[in-house]
Amino acid sequence: MSEKRVVMVVDMQQGVFETPRHQREICVSRINQLTQASDTVIFIQHAGDGGLEEGSEGFALLPELNQPAGAFYVTKTACDAFYNTALETLLREQGIREFVICGCATDYCVDATIKNGVSRGYHITVAEDAHTTANRPAADAQILINHYNDVWRDFIAPANPLSVKRTETILESWKAN
Template sequence: MKKALLIIDMQTMPFVWKDYGGKALYHEERLLVNTRLLIDRARQAQSPIFYVLHTETTGPRSVDQPLWEIVDPVAPAPEDFFIIKYHADSFHETDLHMLLCNNGVKGLVICGIQTDYCVDTTVKRAYSYGYEVELASDCTSTFDSDELTAEQIIRHHHHLLQQFASLLPSDQVVFKA
Protein backbone atom coordinates (compact mmCIF):
# COMPACT_ATOMS: atom_id res chain seq x y z
CA MET A 1 0.00 0.00 0.00
CA LYS A 2 1.39 3.38 -1.01
CA LYS A 3 1.60 5.87 1.85
CA ALA A 4 2.13 9.61 1.80
CA LEU A 5 3.31 11.94 4.53
CA LEU A 6 0.92 14.80 5.27
CA ILE A 7 2.54 17.67 7.20
CA ILE A 8 -0.05 20.12 8.49
CA ASP A 9 0.63 23.82 9.18
CA MET A 10 4.32 23.56 10.08
CA GLN A 11 4.69 27.23 9.27
CA THR A 12 6.57 30.07 10.93
CA MET A 13 3.63 31.63 12.79
CA PRO A 14 3.02 28.94 15.46
CA PHE A 15 6.74 28.82 16.24
CA VAL A 16 7.14 32.58 16.77
CA TRP A 17 3.80 33.40 18.40
CA LYS A 18 5.44 33.29 21.86
CA ASP A 19 7.79 36.09 20.75
CA TYR A 20 4.82 38.41 20.17
CA GLY A 21 2.85 37.91 23.38
CA GLY A 22 1.26 34.59 22.49
CA LYS A 23 1.72 31.17 24.01
CA ALA A 24 4.58 28.77 23.36
CA LEU A 25 4.03 25.78 21.12
CA TYR A 26 4.19 22.60 23.21
CA HIS A 27 7.42 20.60 22.71
CA GLU A 28 8.32 22.49 19.54
CA GLU A 29 11.87 21.08 19.34
CA ARG A 30 10.60 17.50 19.65
CA LEU A 31 7.98 18.26 17.00
CA LEU A 32 10.64 19.51 14.57
CA VAL A 33 13.03 16.60 15.20
CA ASN A 34 10.29 13.99 14.81
CA THR A 35 8.86 15.65 11.70
CA ARG A 36 12.35 15.69 10.18
CA LEU A 37 12.63 11.95 10.95
CA LEU A 38 9.34 11.29 9.13
CA ILE A 39 10.45 13.40 6.16
CA ASP A 40 13.75 11.52 5.90
CA ARG A 41 12.00 8.14 6.08
CA ALA A 42 9.41 9.15 3.48
CA ARG A 43 12.14 10.40 1.13
CA GLN A 44 14.15 7.17 1.53
CA ALA A 45 11.07 5.18 0.54
CA GLN A 46 10.22 7.64 -2.25
CA SER A 47 6.85 8.28 -0.67
CA PRO A 48 5.14 11.53 -1.63
CA ILE A 49 5.18 14.36 0.89
CA PHE A 50 2.34 16.86 1.10
CA TYR A 51 2.74 20.16 2.95
CA VAL A 52 -0.55 21.73 3.98
CA LEU A 53 -0.36 25.46 4.58
CA HIS A 54 -2.89 27.35 6.68
CA THR A 55 -3.59 30.47 4.68
CA GLU A 56 -5.46 33.70 5.18
CA THR A 57 -6.69 35.91 2.35
CA THR A 58 -4.82 38.98 3.66
CA GLY A 59 -2.28 39.79 6.36
CA PRO A 60 0.90 38.15 7.65
CA ARG A 61 -0.34 34.60 7.03
CA SER A 62 -1.35 35.13 3.43
CA VAL A 63 0.51 33.49 0.54
CA ASP A 64 4.25 34.26 0.40
CA GLN A 65 4.26 36.31 3.62
CA PRO A 66 6.97 35.52 6.21
CA LEU A 67 4.66 33.93 8.81
CA TRP A 68 3.13 31.71 6.10
CA GLU A 69 6.42 30.03 5.11
CA ILE A 70 7.34 26.47 6.21
CA VAL A 71 9.87 26.50 9.07
CA ASP A 72 13.43 25.72 7.94
CA PRO A 73 14.07 22.51 9.91
CA VAL A 74 11.31 20.77 7.94
CA ALA A 75 11.73 22.64 4.66
CA PRO A 76 10.18 21.08 1.57
CA ALA A 77 12.02 19.78 -1.50
CA PRO A 78 11.09 20.83 -5.04
CA GLU A 79 9.25 17.54 -5.68
CA ASP A 80 6.96 17.91 -2.66
CA PHE A 81 3.31 18.90 -2.97
CA PHE A 82 1.78 22.06 -1.50
CA ILE A 83 -1.83 22.34 -0.43
CA ILE A 84 -3.12 25.81 0.40
CA LYS A 85 -6.09 25.63 2.74
CA TYR A 86 -8.39 28.22 4.24
CA HIS A 87 -10.18 25.89 6.67
CA ALA A 88 -9.23 23.46 9.44
CA ASP A 89 -9.99 20.53 7.12
CA SER A 90 -7.06 19.95 4.74
CA PHE A 91 -9.46 18.38 2.22
CA HIS A 92 -12.14 21.10 2.23
CA GLU A 93 -12.00 23.19 -0.97
CA THR A 94 -8.52 21.88 -1.86
CA ASP A 95 -7.22 19.41 -4.41
CA LEU A 96 -5.64 17.17 -1.75
CA HIS A 97 -7.93 14.16 -2.29
CA MET A 98 -7.52 14.35 -6.07
CA LEU A 99 -3.72 14.57 -5.81
CA LEU A 100 -3.58 11.64 -3.40
CA CYS A 101 -5.76 9.55 -5.73
CA ASN A 102 -3.72 10.54 -8.79
CA ASN A 103 -0.57 9.41 -6.98
CA GLY A 104 -2.06 6.06 -5.94
CA VAL A 105 -1.95 6.88 -2.23
CA LYS A 106 -4.05 4.64 0.02
CA GLY A 107 -2.43 5.42 3.37
CA LEU A 108 -1.59 8.67 5.13
CA VAL A 109 0.88 9.41 7.88
CA ILE A 110 -0.28 12.66 9.47
CA CYS A 111 1.65 15.07 11.67
CA GLY A 112 1.58 18.79 12.42
CA ILE A 113 -0.15 21.63 14.17
CA GLN A 114 -2.66 22.07 15.88
CA THR A 115 -3.67 18.72 17.30
CA ASP A 116 -7.06 20.01 18.40
CA TYR A 117 -7.99 21.82 15.19
CA CYS A 118 -6.48 21.08 11.79
CA VAL A 119 -4.89 17.74 12.68
CA ASP A 120 -8.05 16.43 14.34
CA THR A 121 -10.31 17.53 11.48
CA THR A 122 -8.00 16.23 8.77
CA VAL A 123 -7.57 12.80 10.41
CA LYS A 124 -11.34 12.38 10.57
CA ARG A 125 -11.86 13.54 7.00
CA ALA A 126 -9.08 11.26 5.70
CA TYR A 127 -10.73 8.35 7.48
CA SER A 128 -14.10 9.23 5.93
CA TYR A 129 -12.45 9.14 2.48
CA GLY A 130 -11.26 5.61 3.21
CA TYR A 131 -7.55 6.24 3.71
CA GLU A 132 -5.65 4.06 6.14
CA VAL A 133 -4.53 6.76 8.57
CA GLU A 134 -1.56 6.73 10.90
CA LEU A 135 -1.11 9.63 13.29
CA ALA A 136 2.45 10.21 14.43
CA SER A 137 1.64 10.46 18.13
CA ASP A 138 4.79 12.37 19.09
CA CYS A 139 4.57 14.62 16.08
CA THR A 140 1.57 16.86 16.72
CA SER A 141 1.39 19.93 18.89
CA THR A 142 -0.79 22.76 20.11
CA PHE A 143 -0.88 25.55 22.70
CA ASP A 144 -2.17 25.70 26.26
CA SER A 145 -5.74 26.94 26.46
CA ASP A 146 -7.18 28.93 29.34
CA GLU A 147 -8.63 25.69 30.76
CA LEU A 148 -6.20 22.91 29.77
CA THR A 149 -2.51 22.42 29.18
CA ALA A 150 -1.34 21.55 25.69
CA GLU A 151 -0.33 18.13 27.00
CA GLN A 152 -3.90 17.51 28.25
CA ILE A 153 -5.39 18.70 24.96
CA ILE A 154 -3.11 16.45 22.92
CA ARG A 155 -3.71 13.42 25.14
CA HIS A 156 -7.49 13.94 24.91
CA HIS A 157 -7.52 14.33 21.11
CA HIS A 158 -5.20 11.39 20.58
CA HIS A 159 -7.55 9.27 22.71
CA LEU A 160 -10.50 10.27 20.52
CA LEU A 161 -8.60 9.93 17.25
CA GLN A 162 -7.81 6.26 17.94
CA GLN A 163 -11.23 5.58 16.40
CA PHE A 164 -10.02 7.01 13.09
CA ALA A 165 -6.26 6.35 13.00
CA SER A 166 -3.50 4.15 14.29
CA LEU A 167 -1.34 6.13 16.70
CA LEU A 168 2.37 5.40 16.38
CA PRO A 169 5.46 7.22 17.61
CA SER A 170 7.43 8.66 14.70
CA ASP A 171 10.28 6.17 15.12
CA GLN A 172 7.82 3.31 14.47
CA VAL A 173 6.30 4.74 11.29
CA VAL A 174 7.34 2.74 8.24
CA PHE A 175 7.25 3.87 4.63
CA LYS A 176 7.92 1.10 2.10
CA ALA A 177 10.14 1.67 -0.90
Protein backbone atom coordinates in the same frame (compact mmCIF):
# COMPACT_ATOMS: atom_id res chain seq x y z
CA MET B 1 6.65 -2.45 -0.41
CA SER B 2 2.95 -2.42 -1.23
CA GLU B 3 2.08 1.16 -0.34
CA LYS B 4 4.02 4.38 -0.71
CA ARG B 5 5.37 5.86 2.49
CA VAL B 6 3.45 9.11 2.56
CA VAL B 7 3.67 11.84 5.19
CA MET B 8 1.21 14.73 5.42
CA VAL B 9 2.57 17.67 7.41
CA VAL B 10 -0.06 20.15 8.59
CA ASP B 11 0.51 23.89 9.21
CA MET B 12 4.14 23.89 10.34
CA GLN B 13 4.37 27.56 9.37
CA GLN B 14 6.24 30.53 10.74
CA GLY B 15 3.07 32.54 11.39
CA VAL B 16 1.39 29.63 13.18
CA PHE B 17 4.40 29.31 15.48
CA GLU B 18 4.31 32.96 16.47
CA THR B 19 2.12 31.52 19.23
CA PRO B 20 4.41 29.24 21.25
CA ARG B 21 3.77 25.55 20.58
CA HIS B 22 4.52 22.64 22.88
CA GLN B 23 7.94 21.05 22.30
CA ARG B 24 8.49 22.71 18.93
CA GLU B 25 12.04 21.39 18.46
CA ILE B 26 11.14 17.79 19.31
CA CYS B 27 8.08 17.90 17.06
CA VAL B 28 10.08 19.30 14.12
CA SER B 29 12.82 16.71 14.66
CA ARG B 30 10.33 13.84 14.51
CA ILE B 31 8.60 15.30 11.46
CA ASN B 32 12.00 15.59 9.75
CA GLN B 33 12.70 11.93 10.55
CA LEU B 34 9.41 10.96 8.91
CA THR B 35 9.86 13.14 5.84
CA GLN B 36 13.41 11.89 5.29
CA ALA B 37 12.25 8.25 5.38
CA SER B 38 9.14 8.76 3.24
CA ASP B 39 8.54 8.38 -0.49
CA THR B 40 6.09 11.28 -0.70
CA VAL B 41 5.61 14.38 1.45
CA ILE B 42 2.58 16.64 1.34
CA PHE B 43 2.81 19.97 3.13
CA ILE B 44 -0.48 21.58 4.08
CA GLN B 45 -0.30 25.34 4.61
CA HIS B 46 -3.01 27.54 6.03
CA ALA B 47 -3.65 30.85 4.24
CA GLY B 48 -5.58 33.66 5.86
CA ASP B 49 -5.53 37.18 7.19
CA GLY B 50 -3.40 38.21 10.13
CA GLY B 51 0.03 37.10 8.93
CA LEU B 52 -0.76 33.92 7.00
CA GLU B 53 -1.32 35.53 3.60
CA GLU B 54 0.07 33.42 0.75
CA GLY B 55 3.61 34.45 -0.06
CA SER B 56 4.14 36.16 3.29
CA GLU B 57 6.88 35.28 5.77
CA GLY B 58 4.21 33.94 8.12
CA PHE B 59 2.83 31.61 5.42
CA ALA B 60 6.28 30.06 4.87
CA LEU B 61 7.15 26.74 6.46
CA LEU B 62 9.47 26.73 9.46
CA PRO B 63 13.06 27.10 8.24
CA GLU B 64 14.25 24.05 10.23
CA LEU B 65 11.68 21.81 8.52
CA ASN B 66 13.09 19.38 5.95
CA GLN B 67 11.44 20.02 2.57
CA PRO B 68 12.45 17.18 0.26
CA ALA B 69 12.69 17.71 -3.48
CA GLY B 70 9.44 16.69 -5.12
CA ALA B 71 7.29 17.47 -2.08
CA PHE B 72 3.73 18.58 -2.75
CA TYR B 73 2.14 21.72 -1.28
CA VAL B 74 -1.57 22.27 -0.66
CA THR B 75 -3.01 25.57 0.55
CA LYS B 76 -6.12 25.60 2.71
CA THR B 77 -8.30 28.29 4.27
CA ALA B 78 -10.19 26.16 6.82
CA CYS B 79 -9.09 23.79 9.58
CA ASP B 80 -9.90 20.76 7.42
CA ALA B 81 -7.26 20.29 4.69
CA PHE B 82 -9.87 18.59 2.46
CA TYR B 83 -12.32 21.51 2.56
CA ASN B 84 -12.31 23.37 -0.80
CA THR B 85 -8.71 22.39 -1.59
CA ALA B 86 -6.87 20.33 -4.21
CA LEU B 87 -5.89 17.69 -1.60
CA GLU B 88 -8.32 14.97 -2.68
CA THR B 89 -7.37 15.45 -6.35
CA LEU B 90 -3.66 15.25 -5.48
CA LEU B 91 -4.15 12.06 -3.44
CA ARG B 92 -6.16 10.47 -6.25
CA GLU B 93 -3.64 11.49 -8.95
CA GLN B 94 -0.77 10.08 -6.87
CA GLY B 95 -2.65 6.86 -6.04
CA ILE B 96 -2.45 7.57 -2.32
CA ARG B 97 -4.97 5.80 -0.09
CA GLU B 98 -2.98 5.82 3.15
CA PHE B 99 -0.71 8.29 4.88
CA VAL B 100 0.92 9.30 8.14
CA ILE B 101 -0.20 12.66 9.52
CA CYS B 102 1.67 15.06 11.78
CA GLY B 103 1.93 18.79 12.39
CA CYS B 104 0.02 21.59 14.06
CA ALA B 105 -2.46 22.23 15.66
CA THR B 106 -3.51 18.98 17.28
CA ASP B 107 -6.92 20.24 18.40
CA TYR B 108 -7.82 22.14 15.24
CA CYS B 109 -6.35 21.44 11.81
CA VAL B 110 -4.78 18.05 12.52
CA ASP B 111 -7.96 16.73 14.14
CA ALA B 112 -10.31 18.11 11.45
CA THR B 113 -8.18 16.69 8.64
CA ILE B 114 -7.91 13.27 10.29
CA LYS B 115 -11.66 12.93 10.83
CA ASN B 116 -12.56 14.07 7.32
CA GLY B 117 -9.88 11.83 5.81
CA VAL B 118 -11.16 8.77 7.64
CA SER B 119 -14.71 9.59 6.52
CA ARG B 120 -13.43 9.69 2.93
CA GLY B 121 -11.91 6.22 3.31
CA TYR B 122 -8.23 7.11 3.72
CA HIS B 123 -6.17 4.86 5.98
CA ILE B 124 -4.48 7.24 8.37
CA THR B 125 -1.72 6.70 10.89
CA VAL B 126 -1.27 9.51 13.39
CA ALA B 127 2.31 10.09 14.48
CA GLU B 128 1.32 10.45 18.13
CA ASP B 129 4.53 12.22 19.14
CA ALA B 130 4.89 14.44 16.04
CA HIS B 131 1.98 16.84 16.42
CA THR B 132 1.74 19.88 18.63
CA THR B 133 -0.50 22.68 19.78
CA ALA B 134 -0.52 25.69 22.08
CA ASN B 135 -1.74 25.96 25.63
CA ARG B 136 -5.45 26.81 25.56
CA PRO B 137 -7.63 28.46 28.21
CA ALA B 138 -9.31 25.12 29.01
CA ALA B 139 -6.22 22.87 28.96
CA ASP B 140 -2.46 22.87 28.56
CA ALA B 141 -0.99 21.64 25.28
CA GLN B 142 0.33 18.32 26.65
CA ILE B 143 -3.11 17.46 28.05
CA LEU B 144 -4.68 18.25 24.66
CA ILE B 145 -2.11 16.16 22.80
CA ASN B 146 -2.69 13.20 25.13
CA HIS B 147 -6.45 13.66 24.92
CA TYR B 148 -6.55 13.71 21.12
CA ASN B 149 -4.25 10.69 20.85
CA ASP B 150 -6.75 8.83 23.06
CA VAL B 151 -9.73 10.10 21.03
CA TRP B 152 -8.12 8.99 17.77
CA ARG B 153 -7.21 5.56 19.21
CA ASP B 154 -10.87 5.02 20.12
CA PHE B 155 -12.39 6.72 17.05
CA ILE B 156 -15.11 4.48 15.69
CA ALA B 157 -14.84 3.98 11.93
CA PRO B 158 -15.82 0.39 11.10
CA ALA B 159 -13.52 -1.16 8.49
CA ASN B 160 -11.26 1.92 8.58
CA PRO B 161 -9.87 2.39 12.09
CA LEU B 162 -7.30 5.06 12.76
CA SER B 163 -3.85 3.96 13.78
CA VAL B 164 -1.94 5.97 16.39
CA LYS B 165 1.77 5.17 16.66
CA ARG B 166 5.01 6.67 17.86
CA THR B 167 7.34 8.02 15.19
CA GLU B 168 9.93 5.38 16.09
CA THR B 169 7.38 2.60 15.53
CA ILE B 170 6.34 4.02 12.16
CA LEU B 171 9.97 4.26 11.03
CA GLU B 172 10.72 0.70 12.19
CA SER B 173 7.71 -0.61 10.28
CA TRP B 174 8.84 1.22 7.14
CA LYS B 175 12.35 -0.27 7.45
CA ALA B 176 10.85 -3.76 7.80
CA ASN B 177 8.97 -3.38 4.53
